[in-house]
Amino acid sequence: MGPPGAGKGTQAGRIAAERGLAHIATGDMLRAAVRDGTPLGLEAKAVMARGDLVSDDLIIAMFRERLGADDTSAGVLLDGFPRTEAQAGALDDMLLGLDRSIAAVVVFDIDEETVVRRLSGRRMCRANDHVYHVESNPPAVEGVCDIDGSELYQRDDDQPDVIRTRFRKQWIEAAAPVIEYYRGRGLVSNLDAAQSREQVSAELDELLDGLGARA
Ligand code: AP5
Numbered sequence: 001m002g003p004p005g006a007g008k009g010t011q012a013g014r015i016a017a018e019r020g021l022a023h024i025a026t027g028d029m030l031r032a033a034v035r036d037g038t039p040l041g042l043e044a045k046a047v048m049a050r051g052d053l054v055s056d057d058l059i060i061a062m063f064r065e066r067l068g069a070d071d072t073s074a075g076v077l078l079d080g081f082p083r084t085e086a087q088a089g090a091l092d093d094m095l096l097g098l099d100r101s102i103a104a105v106v107v108f109d110i111d112e113e114t115v116v117r118r119l120s121g122r123r124m125c126r127a128n129d130h131v132y133h134v135e136s137n138p139p140a141v142e143g144v145c146d147i148d149g150s151e152l153y154q155r156d157d158d159q160p161d162v163i164r165t166r167f168r169k170q171w172i173e174a175a176a177p178v179i180e181y182y183r184g185r186g187l188v189s190n191l192d193a194a195q196s197r198e199q200v201s202a203e204l205d206e207l208l209d210g211l212g213a214r215a
Helices: 008-019 026-036 039-049 056-067 085-098 112-120 160-184 197-211
Strands: 022-025 076-079 105-109 122-125 131-133 188-192
Touching (some): 008 076, 008 131, 022 026, 022 056, 026 039, 026 056, 026 076, 056 085, 085 160, 105 160, 105 197, 160 188, 188 197
Parallel strands (some): 022 076, 105 188
Antiparallel strands (some): 122 131
16 A cells, blocks of 8 residues: 555566566556446546546446456455555455455555655556656656557656645545554554665565565
């Protein structure tokens, strides 16, 4: 869990690949639905562009279907879900039904000004949501994804005013009770996400190794 631009997607993609976990990123799933023009995508597009949360009903239904896929059996890394108390409750019910549990909740701590700076320079690839930064992590060829060759673009919600709305509404207001819920269950570890990529990676690896989370 963490505010927009904290580096969740950057780290989650790496960790899932290295540890054989399924990476479920609800933001990536929603952007794919928008690209494909599905009914979910049509409903989510404007909500996402203004920095609000998509409704719990839609997100929970989308997540439930994804969690049922075959690739989740070795373990799952959740990125961007749950973000509300209703989503956390629904996740508990789903896990109970599957006789599975949450190993850890990692909270990425970072201040608002740093995320505004980071997200203003972020670029993502159209095909697979691979993440770049124009200064700190540029692609080899400007505007082209190193991994799949697709076009890089700037997200609609990466404008400074929308970033600030996301930070306040989605992080300060909606996520706080979810974190407290998990903290009360002894699951939360905080991480300083304003450090360099290498420092964040090292701290996160150490934390996960300590949990025996290697699949
Ligand atoms: P989502 O796509 O999940 O967006 P987010 O949570 O706002 O997170 P971001 O993707 O913006 O940031 P990140 O932490 O992954 O950072 P990144 O690694 O890219 O959700 C989008 C929207 O979908 C939401 O606003 C909402 O509308 C909807 N939605 C999604 N899930 C939902 C849910 N469960 N319920 C309801 N609605 C939902 O890194 C950012 C930049 O920083 C990059 O350029 C990167 O290269 C750079 N960077 C990364 N690490 C570092 C570092 N250590 N130092 C310097 N730069 C770094």
